Structure formats: structure tokens, C-alpha cells
Amino acid sequence: KNEVEQSPQNLTAQEGEFITINCSYSVGISALHWLQQHPGGGIVSLFMLSSGKKKHGRLIATINIQEKHSSLHITASHPRDSAVYICAVEEDSNYQLIWGAGTKLIIKP
């Protein structure tokens, strides 16, 4: 069993839909990252969370430390949101990251 599990693996939705991507982990962490990877490969760091909730534009990220679960939400989704969204956790003891496999999101116009 992977230590970081993302779901769904693939998600296709219509423009305007509310999107939720989930990340569950099994290790003790000091922080959780959400990153966006575009088809060309470029990485953009979206959020770093250690508790609670963060919002940036149409993106919202939440984390529940007790349940070891985080969600990334996209409101009013747009085709330009199409990308792979990756969850990664920093283990308690060091900065080394455990990466999720990613969720490929396609937003159709």
C-alpha cells in the first residue's frame, strides 16, 4: 500500500463544475503540498498545509491531520485548470517528500 494515495487517478469534468481531488496518507507529517504539473512538465506549487484550510483564487485546500486526509477543490473549473495535480507529504522527521501518483484532470469546455 502506498503511503500517499490520491483519488481519483483521472477526472474529466465540464467547465464550471466544482472539482475535488483527495489525498490520504499513512505517515506522520509536518506538512502537505499540493502541486500542479502542466502537460509540458512544469511544476507550480499551489499550497503548503500543516493544518486547516487555505484559499488562493478558485483553489481551496484543506487538511485534517487527525484523519490524515487532504482535499484540493477547484471552484468554477476552467479548461486551463487541466493538469496533473500532485499531493506530497513531508514526513515528521525530515524534509523528504513522499509523493502521490497524481490526479490527471481534464476540464472540457
Place this chain on the structure above:
Amino acid sequence: GAVVSQHPSRVICKSGTSVKIECRSLDFQATTMFWYRQFPKQSLMLMATSNEGSKATYEQGVEKDKFLINHASLTLSTLTVTSAHPEDSSFYICSATGGRSTGELFFGEGSRLTVL
């Protein structure tokens, strides 16, 4: 916020040549930098951890003579892929931190290497 810049974003080279990828922290001192590699359709994999002024610590299975990492200053780490071969074609990403007291881990944009 802090920014980590990676250069080049894309590089194409001939087999047998060496390629250097730079990772710079632009507005903080990066005491520790990490290098990752992503194989096609796979998750990112940690290659090595480098602390400023000391030798990098490589993960099991990563050839240290093949992937030379230098972290000579608090703002720059370099990854050199020596005698590159087509199987080295991949996406390489760095991340950097100023340490626990300053908190966050920041990511470079990544570099796509294609070896012909």
C-alpha cells in the same frame, strides 16, 4: 514569497554529452536542496539531498558518478548529468528549504531533459 528558480526548463542534448541543471533560491538561503526525477507517467522520485558545503546524500540506486550534485553556496545547487544517454531523458525538479526555523519547502519549476 520565496522563489526557487530552475534553469534550463528544457534541454536537448546528444548522447555522451554532459548537461548541467541549476537550482537557485532567489530570496532566501537554502541550507538544504533536494533533487527529484520523474519517469514518464510515474510519480516523482527523490534522487539526492544536498546540504550547503557538504557532499550530497544519494538515494539507493542513484549513481553518484552519473548525477553530480554540487551545493557550493546557500543559493545555488547544480545537478550535472554526465555522459548522458537516452534513458536519462526525464523531468528533473529541485526543491529547497532554509531549514526548520524558516519553515517552508519551495519547488523549482522543473527541467525536461531529452537525450538524443
